[in-house]
């Protein structure tokens with residue numbers, strides 16, 4: 001909110017954009033939202049790790065708010081934070097996505113967004129050049145490799161595969177021609193600099209896989225060596241302003257829709273696995289690509305589905321990677337199964353040799369991860385000896401304990417006992433003790449510090465112009481308003497109304513300090529549903545009763561003071577005033593017998 005308020009930014013365009021884009025749709029591209037009440041949606045916060053939804057999107061006021069980490073703002077802010085964009089870039093991204101033409105003015109872009117824009121352009125141009133290389137004479141070896149791996153031309157095209165030639169100068173020359181300064185080239189991760197100052201391409205003689213961010217922009221590349229002498233089979237771009245390895249999953253931008261639709265994500269290890277499995281007809285595949293699975297990556301998947309089928313390579317390294325991933329996945333509350341493929345085949349090979357139907361069966365029939373773990377543990381220890389059983393138990397215990405759902409934890413504990421053949425009662429007892437020590441931290445929805453009448457009046461003032469015009473005069477005359485926690489919000493509304501501009505959530509929010517912005521968000525979210533005129537009139541009457549009570553309390557104090565000071569005449573006069581007020585008060589309460 002702070003960002004778009006000044007500095008000559010295109011406010012009118014921002015308003016136009018915000019009124020034509022629905023924040024629910026935009027957020028919904030990143031977060032699985034479910035309706036919760038008439039005017040709001042809830043989901044897991046994309047800005048911090050959580051298992052219980054505390055992230056809310058308000059339909060009418062078009063803002064989001066997380067009650068756990070405090071993230072909040074309008075649709076532009078959301079895109080800024082989620083994509084790591086500047087204000088200008090977020091506007092641009094939204095205007096492109098939703099087809100709202102942005103006024104051309106050169107003054108908008110700041111240095112950061114200029115650099116990011118240049119880096120994105122360089123990646124786009126590099127990808128284009130790699131694709132052209134692949135079809136050229138130089139790309140013959142790469143094409144042979146692609147044919148050997150059985151990739152159809154449409155698959156190569158779909159994934160934008162390319163080839164980086166042997167010259168080691170192709171991109172440097174291209175970027176020079178297009179006028180990118182050396183400093184930008186170095187920051188692209190695509191070009192390196194030798195000690196003598198000369199520049200060279202990072203990728204040489206490799207099959208190139210473009211890596212995209214979640215909104216589908218190319219931000220890095222993976223390169224597979226084509227020469228057997230090359231030490232590193234796969235290399236990735238170095239980290240840049242665009243590319244943070246631990247936050248990126250390969251193919252997520254293509255897979256996310258299918259992941260949602262099928263409510264399951266298939267996680268594989270490598271580029272070729274993701275491509276091969278997708279080509280076999282499974283659209284919900286992503287790859288971790290050369291990094292140990294990180295919390296960021298799991299959260300990126302979890303936003304689309306909490307069900308995951310992990311399908312790593314069948315070798316020892318793949319199994320170890322799967323085992324390590326389990327902890328990260330469990331910590332994020334994912335429901336996981338481990339896909340096992342027979343014949344020592346990796347996912348790509350399996351799809352090609354056995355076909356899509358066979359692969360589908362393996363995915364559908366995948367074991368719960370704890371059975372898989374139990375099998376691994378059993379294979380390592382002699383289960384005929386008590387020592388062996390204890391060793392297996394000690395291995396499995398912490399894994400089972402890290403399951404966040406208690407019922408699931410107990411069920412699995414029982415299953416595991418049966419599976420490895422130890423006494424069920426004893427095992428359950430151990431788990432129960434451990435469970436008792438766990439402190440479940442639940443995220444509570446904050447209770448509004450505001451009174452119901454206060455809340456209702458605020459929401460009515462923000463949403464209903466007619467009621468606002470009617471109520472604002474009487475409200476302004478009430479001293480009670482000045483004693484309320486929300487007094488600064490009321491003041492902002494009064495001021496905005498006086499200024500004659502639009503009075504809505506955004507306008508008021510923009511006039512507030514952060515603490516009051518939080519209060520406003522809470523208020524609006526707590527007061528969900530239709531507010532009738534009767535409700536508002538009742539809230540107004542309630543507020544007026546408070547005013548009367550306050551005035552009476554003040555009078556009583558003054559009467560006491562006057563009496564103590566011996567100003568009896570004044571005390572009498574005030575007491576009369578109080579009496580009149582109390583009679584009127586009865587009338588206000590609707591008693592009827594004045």
Ligand SMILES: [Zn+2]
Pocket residue numbers: 045046047048055066067068069070071
């Ligand atoms: Zn949060």
